[in-house]
Amino acid sequence: MSSNSRYTEVESLELTGGNREPYRAMEPVNKMRQFMAAFAANLSSFALGSCLGWTSPIMPKLDEASETPLKVLISSTSDEAGWIASLIAVGALVTPFIAGPLADKIGRKYTLLSSTVFFVIAYILMLTVKNVGMIYAGRLIMGFGVGFVMTAQPMYVGEISTDDCRGATGSLMQLFIVGGILYVYAIGPYVSYMALQWACIVLPLVFAVVFFFMPESPYYYASKGQKSETIKALQFLRGQSAAAVQAEAEEIQKTMDEAQATKGTMLDIFKNAGNRKALIISAGLIAFQQLSGINVVLFNSQTIFKNADTGLDPAQATIIVGAVQVIASGITPIIVDRLGRKPILLVSASVMSVGLVALGAFFYIQKFGDESDVAKVLWLPVPALIVYIIVYCTGFGPLPWAVLGEMFPSNVKSIASSMVASTCWILGFFVTFFYPKLDAVGPYIAFWLFGGLCIVAFFFVLFFVMETKGLSLQEIQDKLNGKKE
Template identity: 70%
Template sequence: MSRLSEQKDQQSYTEVSTFQISDGLPRNMEPVKTSRIFLAAVAANLSAFVVGTCLGWTSPIGPKLKSADTSDSPLDRPITADEDAWIASLIAIGALIAPFVAGPLADRIGRKWTLLSSSFFFVVAFLLNMVASEVWILYLSRLVQGFGVGFVMTVQPMYVGEISTDNVRGATGSLMQLFIVSGILYVYAIGPFVSYMTLQWCCIVLPILSDVVFFFMPESPYYFAGKGRKTDAVRSLQFLRGQSAEGVHDEMALIQANVEEAMATKGTFMDLFKSPSNRKALFISAGLICFQQLSGINVVLFNSQSIFASANTGLDPAIATIIIGCVQVSSSGLTPIVVDRLGRKMLLLISSSIMSVGLAALGAFFYMQLVVKDISSVLWLPVPALILYNIVYCTGFGPLPWAVLGEMFPANIKSVASSVVASTCWTLGFLVTRYYPALDALGAYYAFWLFAIFMVVAFFFVLTVVMETKGLSLQQIQDRLNGKRN
């Protein structure tokens, strides 16, 4: 932007401010229309719905690819167990690389345009699925899907955290999990009952629709302020708050002050570790993300049908998987309602403790399946165990680590931190998904009991390390991380 245009922008903002002060009306008396915030957050989360379709894709597609009957497979032979593991896990490789592109891109071209660009990867990936005739094309498709997933899960928390007011940030931040599991349910419900090719068509239209809707939403006011585009930032806030220029004046002044302070000390990768507050924020955010992945969620999502088939409960695996998907959606819908009442910490404690019980029960079932001759009396156990697990995951460790990430770092380091944390997430996601079959070969109970132990450790991590951010402004969170009480 030229110096002349910056001066004009500043002049325009000054004129607005002067009008606000001279008309004699008290500021901030206009109510904030939170419906506007939720509208923009929902539009941004349509990309998370697409992420869900990618995460759940292997559950209905895996049995088609492994079947000896290749009439509904793009391949001319069944895939091996090792190939199945690579197809399931390669999405994580793309997702762990993408944040290091998406984070800087979000600072350069904006949160909105970076999020819109994620759809390119999804469309290309589903097109590759349609033309796949060799396993390596499916590998490539999953890598490309992973890039799209990495873009969304790096930038979407930044965008939603920056457009939200303090009193609804927990609710808007937890919407991502609701949309992800809704996307998962979409492929769970359609995939087993349509052909391979039909499912790809059902999936490819979603990123296109997502972009069409989100295109009409405003850019983050923090991004505009950081680029010196104060008038654009005011207009963005006016749309998001449903207020006049006068109504958003004080908030705009606070955003401008925070951004200017942050930009004066532009953050780098090393700044994550130099500052005690950033180190603490990184430890909390990365720790929560690590435990999210060590809960075994990707194993459950990618292999739901296979888990139910191996459990031999007598219930159609496709139907059981749909039941789990419905549970995920309904329980994820609770989080935006209760998170700003109960707080992040309480929900995380409840989530980790009950998940450990559900995983331990699932492990016990598979153990009894091996050592007990007659398990007819406990054939019912896997379904309620997985339902219990999914309910508390979707209300706690599913959405809240991302919500915390979106509010834990100052503006100058947020994109770097988001890249590091998102890559940490998918590095562990890859390792867990890729090597689960090795544990499963020894006995599925080993894997589920190991996940249960991690959730016990997660409980004490949340209890002793994680700070509560309910009702705090972004500046108050930074003050707490720096040891100040306000």
């Protein structure tokens, strides 16, 4: 039967004798609908990416008298630079505890839309900046927006997706984040400080306009007992009629009724064995994501290439890295539901360690070797970073967030998402804040440390992370709680 075939509700129920399950098989799911909604939601991730990549082109400008809007120059190794890079993490670790409960109260959609307010205010501050304190405030407020996106977006995308698409839609977040990073990498070095702020403020506004027309999560509607709205949302997301989505709507309603009857608290995450296991897996993956040193690379890539003195223009080398991120991140949605989460994460952790150790070796030779030794390895930083970026963007970049979106039951999902998102940014803050101090001593120390932690991440995935490929949300819960099929 053609994928475009459709029956009226009455005709279909007559054809199937009133049984809706054969009807669902006769009226196939339009997967493009859920990808369209996930795409719209991830425009917020594109805006988030522009915030993460912002410091790479901006820090060199703040160190040039002709570029900076400030009265003083800021060196990339100064304490001010450390605060500018890391304050976004401070904001992002606080707001998940607001965004999580808000997602249950006003919905995933409007919580995600709320991030626009923070991003716009932050860039207005950057446009009117007079002193370093205003940059600090702007970066902190950017972090508020980042926290909202990283809490609400995985919840929304995980709940709108069918079982066979959830890995792919959940992986889109990383693709859009690195797309936003490439956006500022490509524009930032070639425009003024002010022009870059205008280029960035457009992104959250575009997201708000596009995502406004997408449906709310059917799980949220079900949690409020709005059965007709649940069905309408599913009709849009599945491209099917009301009769075709009826069985799925009833299943979602049953899940949410059970969740409401056993409304969870933070204590329940630790009391329940399945929830504890989910927390260990999700928080562990997010922790190693940050401890891989990715934010150091993203926030300081232009400075890293400048210090490496490879002969390549630092801005151009950074754009190359950004382009590689986008290409590599586009691979994961294609392969994740075929290969599974765990094999990709294992490859990612092991190869990241190789790239980081090689990068550390270059900086070690640069500091302690003679000129002939350095000349022999001038080629090394760019391929080492590119290898690192490729495997990060196919594994530890997107998959921890995809796993988070599917790992927790509905009654504790918002609380757990808040905890995990905050874990991400607590570690992100410490890594980005202390990197300039390590860089001043010798960047090779930092990169070797990150490489060692990637080796630890490999064994964490090997022994603790379970595979969720092809499993429904309920089957994942059964597996976490040790229930046999």
